[in-house]
Amino acid sequence: FDSPTLSALVNLTVYELPSQLVIQDWERKPVLEGMLGPLMEGHKLTLYCVAAGGRPPPRVSWWSGTTLLADRSFVIGHDGTILSSQEIDVTVRNTMSYDAGKQVPGLGLREGSGPPYVVTELIIPSLTRDHTNFSCSASNTNLTAPIVRTVALTVYLHPTHVKISSATHEALQEGREARLDCEAEGAWPATNITWSKTVAGTTEQLPSTMQQAEGRSVSRLRLVPEFTDHGAKILCRAFNPHLPGPGVATTVSLNVKFAPRVGLHLGTSLAGRPINEAEDVYFECEVQSNPSPRTIEWRRDVSTAQPAHHRVEARLLPVCAVDPVIVAVGEGEKVKLECRVDAHPVDQLRFTWFFNNTLDTKEVHNARISVAGGSSSLHYTPTTPRDYGTLSCWATNQVGTQAEPCTFTVVEAGPPESVRDCMLVNHTLGALEVRCAPGGDGGSPQRFVAKVFASPTHTQLATLEASLPKFHVTGLVPGQDYLVTITAVNDKGASEPQQIDAIRLKVAEKRMGEVSAPSTSPLVGVFLGLVGGFLVLLLVVVLLTRRARSNGSVCSNHSM
Structure with a gap:
């Protein structure tokens, strides 16, 4: 029998991928090796993406990362006419067509021959530092991955900001070298930094040294200020030498202290003219x-x-008349702080107090402040640990507010520290002397107490008190052992006592004396002299008497 005939109709769709995809610059020259630049920040940039071949014609689009940029692509026929166009939801408008017979750069094709090609134009009105990489993709089917070409831009960048650091806000000293640093960031490839000084309308350039790092440049200026530099304007300017424009700059005013x-x-x-006497x-x-x-x-x-x-007298800003004060006070105790200033004029002085600790700074309420003449008093009572910190007093007159405040540091009061380095500096038969170094006073005036004990019975013999840890103890027994304790005391309590023990006084030494004759009284010598003289006189009288008698006897015998 005859078999039936079976017929089938198959619709075969064949996609022909684009044969070439080229990125061109604003002069329609192919971008080689995916690099373009260097370009200038702020300048306009136009790029073209050209896809040749492909059936159906491919969709050609520009991307920045995952963001679609171009808004329209055109299919150009062999005679240069626009065969079709396709809208794309993007941010930058562009249009493109070729004249018939024109060479298509980078493709080796002439318009008027070969397959159609698609062109997408990307226009960037002003380049920024965010414009680094762009990609062009061409695709006419979802069955295969699109063809992608990427261009990386090298862009000369202006510095974004500049600042002057170091001690620019502090007063400089005449004749003493000062250092100022100017730091600029954001430029590529590098930043040039210049310094200038303007005094009384005259500007001069200043030499400096440079240090370069990735995206960061630092210039150091060493300046020995003169008194004429007070109020001078120091300007630091940072710029990219590859770009037009002045760059960015910042200024500071010098505050120079001088005699x-x-x-x-x-x-x-x-x-x-001459000056006459009495004139x-x-x-x-x-x-x-x-x-x-x-x-x-x-x-x-x-x-x-x-x-x-x-x-x-000149009108003067207030200046603190007292040195910084440290005040020790316990919780709940009231202390009076007096802020005295020197100023002219002193009338209509206004005072403002601020409290500062590690957590915050706040102004003291006026109800706690009193003013009298050139001073202001504050009654302050710390009630919690957060109330301990620094109180600053600022005075203001018609001239202005004082530059540096009077400061009062309020610390928590406590007992003193123990004395240290105690030693026995002298001891005799019935006395001894000890001396120590004082410790911290705990924020209050301290005094020292010494107690003397007999050892080993630990019987207390004496208590002494002094303003310094130095004591002289008398009335002790030689040969006895003693110990001494020394304690520091203030109105908040006492320290741990320091003890000096095993002190033994010297015993008197016994010595044999030399035997000497008793001394003769001067009256005895006088008496003996008188007696001797009397005896001599008596002997003379006796001799004279005998001689006279002898002469009388001789005369009588001769007359007979």
Whole structure:
């Protein structure tokens, strides 16, 4: 029998992928090796992506990462006419068509021959530092991955910001070298930094040294300020030498402290002519100083008259008249803090107090503050550990507010520390002397107490008190052992006592004395002298008497 005939119709769709995909620059030149640049920040950039071949014509689009950029692609026929277009939801508009017979750069094709090609144009009105990489993709089917070409941009970048660091906000000292650093960031490939100083409308360039790092440049300026530099403007400018424009800059004003410069001149109406005796004259004194002089004195000594002076007072900002104070006070105790300032004028002074600790800074309520003349008093009572910190007092008059406040550091009071380095410095038969080094006073005045004990019975013999840890103990027994304790005491308590023990006093040594004859009284010598003289006189009288008798006997015998 005859078999039936079976017929089938198959619709075969064949996708022809694009044969070439090329990225071109604004001059329609192919971008080689995927690199383009260097370009300038802020300049306009136009790129083209050209896909040749493909059936159906591919969709060609521009991407930045995962963000779609181009908004329209065009299919160009062999005669240069637009065969079709396709809308794409993007941010940058572009259009493109070729003239018939024009060479298509990078493809080796001429318009008017070969397969159709698709062109997508990307226009960036102003390049920024975020424009680094762009990709172009071509695809006409979801069955295969798209063809992708990527271009990496090298862009010269301006510095984004510049700052001057170091001690620019502190007062500089005349003749003492100061260091200022200027740091610039954000530029590529590097930043040039220049310094200039402007004084009284005159600007001069200053030498400096540079240090370069990745995306960061630091210039160091070493400056020895003169008194004329007070108030000068120091400008640091950072710029990219590859880009037009002034770059970015910042300035600081110098605050230079210097000793007063004084100029004394005759009054304007007297200058240039002789001055006669007894004629009134006047002088002009010009003073330059920072800070402002507190006083100006006039003195004269041009004749036999006694020297005299005239005092001229200037209006002065308040200045703290007391040194920083540390006050020890316990919780719940009240302390009175007095803030005294020197100022002129002193009337209408206004005071402001601030409290600062490691957590916050706050202004003290005016109800706790009293003002009298050039001083302000604050009654302060810490009630919690957070109430301990630093109180700052600022005074203001018609001139302004004082530059540095008066400060009072409130610390928690406590007992003193123990004495240290105790030693026996001297001991005799019935006395001893000890000396120690004092410890911390705990924030309050301290005194020292010494107790003397007999050893080993530990019987207390004496208690002594002194303002310094130095004690002299008398009335002790030689040969006895003693120990001494020394304690520091203030109104918050006492320290741990320090003890010196095993002190034994010396015993008197026994010595044999030399035997000597008792001394003779001077009266005995006088008496013996008188007796001897009397005996001599008596002997002379006896001899004379005998001689006289002998002569009388001889005469009688001769007369017979």
